[in-house]
Amino acid sequence: MSDPTLLILLFFILMLAIFLGFEVISKVPSTLHTPLMSGSNAISGITIVGAILAAGATPNDTLSSLLGVGAMICAMINVVGGYLVTDRMLGMFKKKGAKP
């Protein structure tokens, strides 16, 4: 990481994203807290991007690739499990009078 401008830029993004996160999420009603948690959990599975690169973009280094594959498995469980279970839960939230 020799490029300080890039780093500053990334920190800039980090700051904005944190504030954006606070703004967006503070409005979620408590009824939806569990789906919010499992849904945001699925988003934290974004580590999959790093995991793919760790698995596939580390040529001639088997251990690094293997660690990457392990990371991919974990992150993919997070992504697939998180989104599916959130969808299942939200499918159960119904308004009064809606067909079961």
Place this chain on the structure above:
Amino acid sequence: MTAALTINIAYIVASVLFILGLKMMSRPDSARQGNFLSALGMALAIAATLLTKGLEFEWVVIGGVIGTLIGAFFATRVQMTQMPEMVALLNGFGGLASLLVGWSAYHYTPQAGILTTSATFLSVLIGGVTFSGSLVAWAKLHGNLPSRPLVFQGQQLLNGFLLVLIMGIALFFLRSPATFSPLFVALVILSLLLGITSVLPIGGADMPVVISLLNSYSGLAACAAGFVILNNILIVAGALVGASGIILTQIMCKAMNRSLRNVLFSGFGSVVKKTRADKKGEVRPLSPEDAYLVLEAARSVVITPGYGLAVAQAQHVVRELGELLEKNGAEVRYAIHPVAGRMPGHMNVLLAEANVPYDQLVEMDAVNPAMDAVDVCIVIGANDTVNPAALHDKTSPIYGMPIIETFRARTVFVIKRSMATGFAGIENDLFTQENTRMIFGDAKDVVQKILSEFKSK
């Protein structure tokens, strides 16, 4: 257009989808589409990453397929009563993924610059704590470990010692990462240990706070991993999750009137307070048959569930009771305390599963002002969240915690197995109040008995 440019544009679109998705999560009627948008963003981010030049696909396919299968298997099988465990496990996997990404990056380029090394260090540390901490939380929720706080002498000293060791490692490791590779292994082990020792002393009813906090950590770990590989989508998505977890943590702490420090370090509920025999009032038991007679005449009923509802799996019979009461002309609402259950929103999910419409679920602040006009309040498996001592007993450990003021209803039914104390280990004056009737028994059995009374009449 070069591949790198395409990938980055896709990442921007994915970030927008994540943000829109989270925004739509704030309303029950749009939440499901929101989740779908967010999933779409994830699919886009993954697809874009696969465009990276020179990717060794055999590794990628192995990892992707195995992870997808395991994730899909659990997500379709898990019971709604097991959601706290599921969320705890998912948090843990998120942490482990970040740890492994950091480790892989370190092994591939050990002698990186100080900033990358710092990011790797954080990614491994936060990831490791999240992983092992989540496993302990899972074991406590699942019953493999006792859910009471496990405290021993010098626990905080041990945690402090672990932290000092980790700082020490940082000092040497960051200066010259390649020459100190055994230190890296030590870092992995220590971070895992720290996760275990910090969650062990936290009791079952404090789990909503812990799960929210670990949720936040899993996002922060992703953020750190983003700095390792200099990738903006990891940073944006990780920060969003980190912020969301922190907000939930704050909401949960506020709902218990305790600071995060107190939740994490006090071992709350580990010491059972002596019962004050002098103030003990008279308990008035009631049979389900008599409960029916009262309910039959009630025009306004509030049901207040707690963790006991989940344990007894009584959500379906409770919904049935609610429907019968409505048919009988009563207004039925479910009053839900923010920390009822073992994770934020636990009760809401259970009742939604049982087909209770979400507009019948009311928050504490909405129901309390109207409590005086309620004919019958049925407390099912809740204890500390309805304890009036929180309002007027300054010596009570839960003093100051906002509660659902069930004691103000005209009649209160408490369905409970025995007179045992709740998580905080304190007496509940609600049970001996003049307008309270105790209906002893398993929540499901009791509600079923009341139901059959309704049906036979």
